[in-house]
Amino acid sequence: MPAPDQKSRAIRSFVRRSGRITPSQKMALENYWSNYGIDYRESSIELPTGFDAVKMEIGIGNGDALISMAAADPRSLYLGVEVHDPGIGRCLNNIHRLELANVRLIKHDAIEVLAQMILPASLDRVLLFFPDPWHKKRHHKRRIVNREFRDLIYEVLKPGAVIHAATDWQDYAEWIAEQFLADDRFENLGDVQGYAECPEYRPPTRFEQRGRGLGHGVWDLLFAKR
Numbered sequence: 189m190p191a192p193d194q195k196s197r198a199i200r201s202f203v204r205r206s207g208r209i210t211p212s213q214k215m216a217l218e219n220y221w222s223n224y225g226i227d228y229r230e231s232s233i234e235l236p237t238g239f240d241a242v243k244m245e246i247g248i249g250n251g252d253a254l255i256s257m258a259a260a261d262p263r264s265l266y267l268g269v270e271v272h273d274p275g276i277g278r279c280l281n282n283i284h285r286l287e288l289a290n291v292r293l294i295k296h297d298a299i300e301v302l303a304q305m306i307l308p309a310s311l312d313r314v315l316l317f318f319p320d321p322w323h324k325k326r327h328h329k330r331r332i333v334n335r336e337f338r339d340l341i342y343e344v345l346k347p348g349a350v351i352h353a354a355t356d357w358q359d360y361a362e363w364i365a366e367q368f369l370a371d372d373r374f375e376n377l378g379d380v381q382g383y384a385e386c387p388e389y390r391p392p393t394r395f396e397q398r399g400r401g402l403g404h405g406v407w408d409l410l411f412a413k414r
Contacts, residue, residue, distance in 0.1 A: 350412045
């Protein structure tokens with residue numbers, strides 16, 4: 189799969205923050221990464237075998253949703269992609285505490301991970317829960333869902349496999365729906381607007397709960413690769 193254009197990658201969907209990392213999170217990064225982490229590289233990777241499906245969550249935050257799904261679905265391998273050390277550290281601690289053998293983490297830009305590390309037609313599900321909406325119009329160019337993202341998702345999904353996005357920003361829900369409804373490579377699994385019922389496997393996240401507390405709605409969007 190070709191690498192993302194270097195000029196386009198100058199605009200990223202995230203801002204790297206130093207953030208405060210706790211001693212426990214730092215310890216987890218130092219001691220557990222070798223067991224549960226996959227280092228970024230510019231070539232495809234061989235994933236652990238023996239699983240019925242491979243599912244990737246992009247932007248795991250503190251990892252709570254990833255951990256919940258992996259614990260409830262031990263026959264699937266879960267890949268979590270995140271750029272921020274505190275979230276990775278917290279997630280590593282929980283993986284170790286729960287002795288989850290079906291979770292691996294990648295600490296890098298998800299676009300480059302999809303383009304470089306993931307073999308075509310190898311993922312059964314891609315999950316994008318509550319990505320940064322970049323709600324100011326001048327920042328819309330930073331939104332992760334765009335043509336490049338759709339191309340990469342189409343490449344890595346198996347036929348019939350699903351991209352599942354969720355957001356508590358209506359404007360971003362409309363943006364995501366518009367992107368995928370206009371792409372005939374994907375089948376809409378929701379209503380005519382692109383919105384679907386929240387599947388049982390998606391746990392409520394911290395961002396969702398915060399959004400509901402602010403009076404926001406929550407929109408789930410599911411599209412399958414034709």
